[in-house]
Amino acid sequence: xxAALLNSAAPTHASQLDIAADLLTLLGAATTEPxxxxxxxxxxxxxxxxxxxxxxxEPGIGKTAALTQLAETLELxxxxxxxxxxxxxxxxxxxxxxxxxxxxGVPMAPPDWAVRLVRAGRGLLFLDELSTAPPAxxxxxxxxxxxxxxxxxxxxxxxxxVAAANPRSSAADGWELSPPLANRFVHLQWVHDHEVVxxxxxxxxxxxxxxxxxxxxxxxxxxxxxxxVCVLLAARPKLVHQMPSxxxxxxxxxxxxxxxxxxxxxxAFATAAGSSKDVLSQLVRGxxxxxxxxxxxxxxxxxxxxxxxxxxxxxxxxELPERGDLRQAVLDGVVAAVRKRPARARWDAxxxxxxxxxxxxxxxxxxxxxxxxxxxxxxxxxxxxxIEQLAGVVSLSQRADRAxxxxxxxx
Amino acid sequence: MSAPTADRNxxxxxxxxxxxxxxxxxxxxxxxxxxxxxxxxRRVPTMSVDRYWRCYVSPAFVDSxxxxxxxxxxxxxxxxxxxxxHGRGERFAREHDLSGPGERLRMNIAADFEINDDIFGxxxxxxxxxxxxxxxxxxxxxxxEEYLREFRFGTYTAxxxxxxxxxxxxxxxxxxxxxxxxxxxxxxxxxxGVRFRVAQAIIGRPGDVPQGWRRWAQEAFHPPQPWRDLLGxxxxxxVSTPGVGEDYTYSRPAxxxxxxxxxxxxxxxxxxxxxxxxxxxxxxxSDTELGSALLEATAISRAVGGRRDLVTVMSCDAAARIAxxxxxxxxxxxxxxxxxxxxxxxxxxxxxxxxxxxxxxxTDGQTPWPVAKPSCRTVVGLFRRAPSWSESDSEYVPDRPxxxxxxxxxx
Numbered sequence: 001x002x003a004a005l006l007n008s009a010a011p012t013h014a015s016q017l018d019i020a021a022d023l024l025t026l027l028g029a030a031t032t033e034p035x036x037x038x039x040x041x042x043x044x045x046x047x048x049x050x051x052x053x054x055x056x057x058e059p060g061i062g063k064t065a066a067l068t069q070l071a072e073t074l075e076l077x078x079x080x081x082x083x084x085x086x087x088x089x090x091x092x093x094x095x096x097x098x099x100x101x102x103x104x105g106v107p108m109a110p111p112d113w114a115v116r117l118v119r120a121g122r123g124l125l126f127l128d129e130l131s132t133a134p135p136a137x138x139x140x141x142x143x144x145x146x147x148x149x150x151x152x153x154x155x156x157x158x159x160x161x162v163a164a165a166n167p168r169s170s171a172a173d174g175w176e177l178s179p180p181l182a183n184r185f186v187h188l189q190w191v192h193d194h195e196v197v198x199x200x201x202x203x204x205x206x207x208x209x210x211x212x213x214x215x216x217x218x219x220x221x222x223x224x225x226x227x228x229v230c231v232l233l234a235a236r237p238k239l240v241h242q243m244p245s246x247x248x249x250x251x252x253x254x255x256x257x258x259x260x261x262x263x264x265x266x267x268a269f270a271t272a273a274g275s276s277k278d279v280l281s282q283l284v285r286g287x288x289x290x291x292x293x294x295x296x297x298x299x300x301x302x303x304x305x306x307x308x309x310x311x312x313x314x315x316x317x318x319e320l321p322e323r324g325d326l327r328q329a330v331l332d333g334v335v336a337a338v339r340k341r342p343a344r345a346r347w348d349a350x351x352x353x354x355x356x357x358x359x360x361x362x363x364x365x366x367x368x369x370x371x372x373x374x375x376x377x378x379x380x381x382x383x384x385x386x387i388e389q390l391a392g393v394v395s396l397s398q399r400a401d402r403a404x405x406x407x408x409x410x411x
Numbered sequence: 412m413s414a415p416t417a418d419r420n421x422x423x424x425x426x427x428x429x430x431x432x433x434x435x436x437x438x439x440x441x442x443x444x445x446x447x448x449x450x451x452x453r454r455v456p457t458m459s460v461d462r463y464w465r466c467y468v469s470p471a472f473v474d475s476x477x478x479x480x481x482x483x484x485x486x487x488x489x490x491x492x493x494x495x496x497h498g499r500g501e502r503f504a505r506e507h508d509l510s511g512p513g514e515r516l517r518m519n520i521a522a523d524f525e526i527n528d529d530i531f532g533x534x535x536x537x538x539x540x541x542x543x544x545x546x547x548x549x550x551x552x553x554x555x556e557e558y559l560r561e562f563r564f565g566t567y568t569a570x571x572x573x574x575x576x577x578x579x580x581x582x583x584x585x586x587x588x589x590x591x592x593x594x595x596x597x598x599x600x601x602x603x604g605v606r607f608r609v610a611q612a613i614i615g616r617p618g619d620v621p622q623g624w625r626r627w628a629q630e631a632f633h634p635p636q637p638w639r640d641l642l643g644x645x646x647x648x649x650v651s652t653p654g655v656g657e658d659y660t661y662s663r664p665a666x667x668x669x670x671x672x673x674x675x676x677x678x679x680x681x682x683x684x685x686x687x688x689x690x691x692x693x694x695x696x697s698d699t700e701l702g703s704a705l706l707e708a709t710a711i712s713r714a715v716g717g718r719r720d721l722v723t724v725m726s727c728d729a730a731a732r733i734a735x736x737x738x739x740x741x742x743x744x745x746x747x748x749x750x751x752x753x754x755x756x757x758x759x760x761x762x763x764x765x766x767x768x769x770x771x772x773x774t775d776g777q778t779p780w781p782v783a784k785p786s787c788r789t790v791v792g793l794f795r796r797a798p799s800w801s802e803s804d805s806e807y808v809p810d811r812p813x814x815x816x817x818x819x820x821x822x
Contacts, residue, residue, distance in 0.1 A: 087667075087677075089676060089677070276598070278598060280600070281599075294632065297603075301601075322595075323448075323601075324445035325443075363424075364434070399478060400478070403428065403432045406477070
């Protein structure tokens, strides 16, 4: 090789380019490592659920790379359209004049990429840089997203659409969704992970393992999703419709019957895919907004908790949650159930549950339920023998009382 | 689970009595306090938390503190987690290129300042050694980020070097911590859930919650956006609506029309927006705020294509003092005093030929507004005022800015 280099003292352009190509190959050779990626998982599920997704993210943080990976996983050909370099007629169709416009009308011809997409019957359409396109282009694009029409063409059901926009603080010119439009998208925040970027530049990019829908779980997933949304909305009618009022929340997700239906669909998909609560959280909040989304997730946590009535029916078989705050919620629920329908047997069962809680966990969170339960006693009810085991609770409570006295004296 | 790993020497009863006492005096923090997973550790100096809601406790520290002070420490540690100090510290460190243990300690101190100045009192004793901003002559009531900008290590911070609230306070993992893969940590969604429930509990009990916590609860899931971003977004949205700025128009044929004879295609035309800024404010608004709001408005309208001569400023007499030099320096035409009544300002701005596309009003809101919607978009920059205005005349309530204006609160 050294001889070859010596021979060609004046290297030709071609050989220089060959060397450059070698260098580029070396630079391009990167390995991948599996790494869970919640935002990509959320995006995959929303796309699979056939809901229009809007990715909010600063330019240059790998939205396109993520879309490429998504297309590979879903085995869909990817079509990227940079919205800001197109004219409105590219999306609403170019008018083609025939012989007799009065007789035949003027057909609106779609652009070539749309024709190819429709011919393929399936694909992932990525509308990039939505926020830097002029308003008329955006208007034409929104028709494409919402009605799935390009000129006279209708996109087949196999085509999925994802759009991307820059957050308005960094957008060069203003683009803001009006509340009705914002309500039709699943809003996903796209942020870069510092560690991933550093490792990637070092030669190792993450390879996300993406969710697969489990055909066995489908029926249960639908039932679960319906129950999750209905349990919450039955208890909190106010959450059904919440138009964003403050300026800071404009253009984002908000709760309405439409977006709750989207949330329901997303819950079913996340359940069928066995996704984590973190992914579900991104999806639900992306559909109905942060506040209602958190309420739904909290209500889901409560749905996972054991039913107070079942616990009262058979306290010996009870299994209380390990986490302190959830355990306290269960005990409160049990006491509330006794208060609602007081009966001697139920009262005794509740004491048995409190004793169980003392035996298996910290005593301080039993104090309030025990005090409340004691006040529910009716005249002819005898104090159960097991209550002796709650002595520790009493001394704990007294200790706290003493601390209170000390503070009062000091104060 | 809240029961700690076995350690015979940790006085659990004392710790639980302290937690019970803390829950009694701060019922709205019950969920958070019970969600803490307590881990006995001999390596931790006092008590510290990690971001997964584990609380590491030194047995010796528990022995040395009275119950009522331990309660204060528990509330202090849980406040680090609720206020997301690790996440905020991490972001601050990245933005300002801070690294090293010294900076982490400084973050811990700043976070402690933010917490300690408003959680104690009203039944909760300030534990011995808890530092206050007043200790180094800083004002109370600020955020961690603000304190971080205001002090460096010096002689008076030397005594604070024993502080260590763990990675939950500053984001840096300690050797005694169990890390993300350790047992009994809370996942991101669970952490959000706990914070959300606490915020709901605070919002649901107006009255007996300190101001600092109420502010936290309101902003926990909707951090306020800086007014510059909001004003910018409002202005950009106003000048990029159809008819203003850069958009498609049928008034001239597009260049593409040559390809489709006989068809009118819209062409991209630019009509630079005319912006009139009306300053209507009394002298009590801070000069710097007014000045920067004025500069911000003109800078944005120029960024979206407005020419210098298309930006006009009108001022009432009190504000002229600020507007004059700024407009002279920027080469912006300044129109004469509009009086103190905003309605005359509007009338005058709309009489101009050609009419402005957007009117930006910088005002403190103590003014009558035009009854009818003006014929152009209106953005109102509203200076927030201290509630003291009502003292002189409690009957006087100024009108809120009308519905048709986009209102951005400044300051």
